[in-house]
Amino acid sequence: MTITTKDTDNTLRTVTASGGQAEPGVPGRFSGSWLREQLIRHAMVVVMVLIIAYFSYRSAQFGTLENWQTIAIAAAPFALIALGQTLVILTGGIDLSVGSVIAVSAMAAAATVKDHPERLLLAVLVAAFVGLLAGSINGLLVARLNVPPFIATLGMLTTASGFAYVIGNGAPINGLPPNFGSIANSTVFGIEVPVLVMIAGILVLAVVMSRTSYGMRVYAVGGNRAAAELAGIKVPRVLFSVYAISGLLAGLSGVILASRVISGPPDLGTAYELDAIAAVVIGGASLMGGRGTVWGTALGLLLIQTLNNGLDLLVVPEYWQNVIKGGLIVTAVAVDVWATRRRS
Secondary structure (H helix, E strand, O other): OEEEEEOOOOOEEEEEOOOOEOOOOOOOOOOHHHHHHHHHHOHHHHHHHHHHHHHHHHOOOOOOHHHHHHHHHHHHHHHHHHHHHHHHHHOOOOOOOHHHHHHHHHHHHHHHHHHOOOOHHHHHHHHHHHHHHHHHHHHHHHHOOOOOHHHHHHHHHHHHHHHHHHHOOOOOEOOOOHHHHHHHHOEEOOEEHHHHHHHHHHHHHHHHHHHOHHHHHHHHHHHOHHHHHHOOOOHHHHHHHHHHHHHHHHHHHHHHHHHHHOOEOOOOOOOHHHHHHHHHHHOOOOOOOOOOOHHHHHHHHHHHHHHHHHHHHOOOOHHHHHHHHHHHHHHHHHHHHHHHHHHO
């Protein structure tokens, strides 16, 4: 049993039944202060539960297994770019180019498979290489030439978008072989391949960021770059790597999306970077760097995709969907800033 009291100087203390005393300022468990702290700490989980409850009440179709499969399939390509964006944001940067990298990678994959209909693996490798190349250029600009991430990736956004149209001579690449669709539309043990790729990506990156020295270095660079350099961390190498990985994952996302529609639209991926950034921020990452988790990004992504799906089922106009998502992003950042100040 615990009793929460205040001293004469208004310091909050928790006293046990045996007469022991907790540390000053630490709220008793299950007290009102403790409950508020938990609600703040897990605000996005609470929001997620409320959203699921609301849409389940409004639509009988929402809670079905088929609809959750639809949400998972829709989330898979976004998950890849959101994971890459997580690494970049953890270092205090941002990657605005992932949407255009998706487009140019998809076009490169479509052009490859049109010339070599039976070589699907080659198409995947080409898309991955194009994404890796674009990300590496971003990394060189940021890490070696000290170009601000916003400017470097904004330039790549425009350049990659232009190359996407160059590859298709200003038009989509159609007439692709039907087997190209097997990349994104095949199943393994009844689960779609993109969903398996998403799950694998989340698990692998979660382990890397929490259990390896590389993850520690990424957090260190984002938390305090000067201190990281003094600790012997090769900051340019870490910065280069996160942008290269972000580009690689965008390339894989591009080939998945192109395979899903069995064509190469040059405008594929437009504004996808906004949803990726939103997923990371809603998941609790700080745009200043040094704070955030892969699991938080996964939760933020699931929240956004669930919200999109539920609003579609309720036939909410797209412009109102954008208003709601924008408000959710601003609210998430505001809560995060307020909670951080409160903890400080």
